[in-house]
Amino acid sequence: MKLVHRHKLQLAGLLLSVLGWILTGTCNYLPDWKNFNLDLNVLELWTMGLWQTCIVQDIGGTQCKDFDSFLALPLEFRISRILVSTSNGLGLLSLVISSLGLDCLKMEHAGQKLKKQLLLLGAILLWMSGVLALVPVSWVTHTIIQEFWDEDVPEIVPRWEMGDALFSGWFGGFFIILGASLLLFTICLSADHQLPEQYAMADVQDTHRHLDTGNGRL
Numbered sequence: 001m002k003l004v005h006r007h008k009l010q011l012a013g014l015l016l017s018v019l020g021w022i023l024t025g026t027c028n029y030l031p032d033w034k035n036f037n038l039d040l041n042v043l044e045l046w047t048m049g050l051w052q053t054c055i056v057q058d059i060g061g062t063q064c065k066d067f068d069s070f071l072a073l074p075l076e077f078r079i080s081r082i083l084v085s086t087s088n089g090l091g092l093l094s095l096v097i098s099s100l101g102l103d104c105l106k107m108e109h110a111g112q113k114l115k116k117q118l119l120l121l122g123a124i125l126l127w128m129s130g131v132l133a134l135v136p137v138s139w140v141t142h143t144i145i146q147e148f149w150d151e152d153v154p155e156i157v158p159r160w161e162m163g164d165a166l167f168s169g170w171f172g173g174f175f176i177i178l179g180a181s182l183l184l185f186t187i188c189l190s191a192d193h194q195l196p197e198q199y200a201m202a203d204v205q206d207t208h209r210h211l212d213t214g215n216g217r218l
Helices: 003-029 075-100 112-148 164-193 195-217
Strands: 034-038 041-048 052-057 062-066
Touching (some): 003 075, 003 112, 003 164, 075 112, 112 164
Antiparallel strands (some): 034 041
């Protein structure tokens, strides 16, 4: 594949990863990981996120309150807060490393081998960032579904439902993994691109060897 196409794939992978990182960061701070309506007051929507809980009213008002204690959160929310925050920090670091390994970025005293190593490291870290975002989102979703269909809970009790933040986390995690996969694919293309040069060098060496042998016979 041509060098120009590899550059475009690298930029596409990086842009997808940046978009995924923005979505996972939004997912981290959105207060609607799960929500429910009270039958006694249908004009209010209760939402709960990793950092605060809110009451959204139909008249347009929203009241939010931060959680007083980390230990007071449900287990899945405590673990999710750690994993998603780690994913955001690791994602930012991996984006910086990946950008330094792009072919279109020219750096002094940086050889092709070093740039390829930086791109590989950044892509691997991006994969880890995407997985760290998908795991807590899927876990919280599984818990919500289990509680929603729990037959031991009376029907009169309000049940939590999935919020928009979960979908932001899913799309963000998938975009990061897709972007990292494209970056890894360009590394393979780069390795394949070097093969013809290696064969050409081998042909030149064989030609010189044959010429030297012929001259020796003469």
